[in-house]
Amino acid sequence: MDIWTFGWTVALIGMGGTMLVLWLLSLLILALRRLFPYKAEPPASEKE
């Protein structure tokens, strides 16, 4: 494989792959937040 085929392949798949993986992670974060939403801790006095 010549250097330019190598370079452009790694560059294009690398940029696309990085973008894709991080986009997938953003979806996973949204899913985690939806599945496990934040619930405010009740004040200490209410707990008692």
Added chain:
Amino acid sequence: MESALVSGLQGLLLGFSHLELGQVVMILIGALLLYLGIAKGFEPLLLLPIGFGAILVNIPQSELMGEEGVLRFFYETGVLTEIFPILIFIGIGAMTDFQPLLENPKIILLGAAGQFGIFLTLLLALAVGFDKLDAVAVAIIGACDGPTAIYVSSKYAPHLLGAVSVAAYSYMSLVPLIQPPIMRLLTTEKEKKIVMGVLKQPVSKTAKILFPIVVTIAASMVAPKGTPLIGMVMLGNLMRECGVVERLKRASENEIANIVTLLLGLSIGATMEANKFLQRETLIVLALGLVAIGLDTVVGVLFGKLMCLLTGGKINPLIGAAGISAFPMSARVVQVEGQRYNKKNYLLMHAMSANAAGQIGSIIAASVMLSVLAGMGLV
């Protein structure tokens, strides 16, 4: 007796009689790194041991990198085996709070754009004549992440380790000087003044604990070659968030990280022997490293402009510059730049989200690159 005295005295002059010009230059370079670390505060934790290691290894007849030299032992057992960068990654994970990213996940794409400098620099490195794996090692300086750069270059181009590491750590510390001119040049007055408001989307403890586990599995499945990088950062982060292994978390971010940083710095400095470091190639590596971080910033800000356009002007493109791994330095640069044009603008939390994304992005970019190389049969 007389000849024994002369021989003994000659032994004391061995250092001077074997001193070469290149070694003098390298000792001065080591001293410069010490000056930058001590007097200027540029990444002192790394530049100090690197600078001192460079001085030690260039003292004639010291043999610290000889067959039984102590620095060779550290280098071979810690750097060539990748143990040092891997242990540093656990510490980074234990120190990093991904909460800003979890609060604002759409910003994560800026962490991808901020890595494009790696891939563009790969093309430049090939254009100036580096072979394939050397070009990969040079390009990884664009990750703006010292341990990632060390991990990749020690694995695929160990002869470039010294130059790549010095470039990575020096430019990381120069982010406040490198980024602002690019940010100013690429954004309009109106864009610089965009106010992004307060970010307040609390995240549950369960989500924070599951995040490192989910990221490890998902990212490693796509880019398995990067599992050591992703896995160790996320292990550190899991220890931080779960709250039940406080001792391990503290050890990872303090004792282990400190010891490894010292030995790693010395080992890198030890690779800077005059006959290996003082070459035209080193200067090109340093130049390409600077270009890589500049390109990261350019693409990050341009992507920020795109997001600004797509969201109807709700995103300040300046935060795109924080999509690199220099945490939290780059986020602070964005905050300072934002306030130059609008005193009431607080971009810090948004920039921290982008910066946290940049930390993950740099590891993912390296992992993706290594997996592509594996797919091509090159590694």
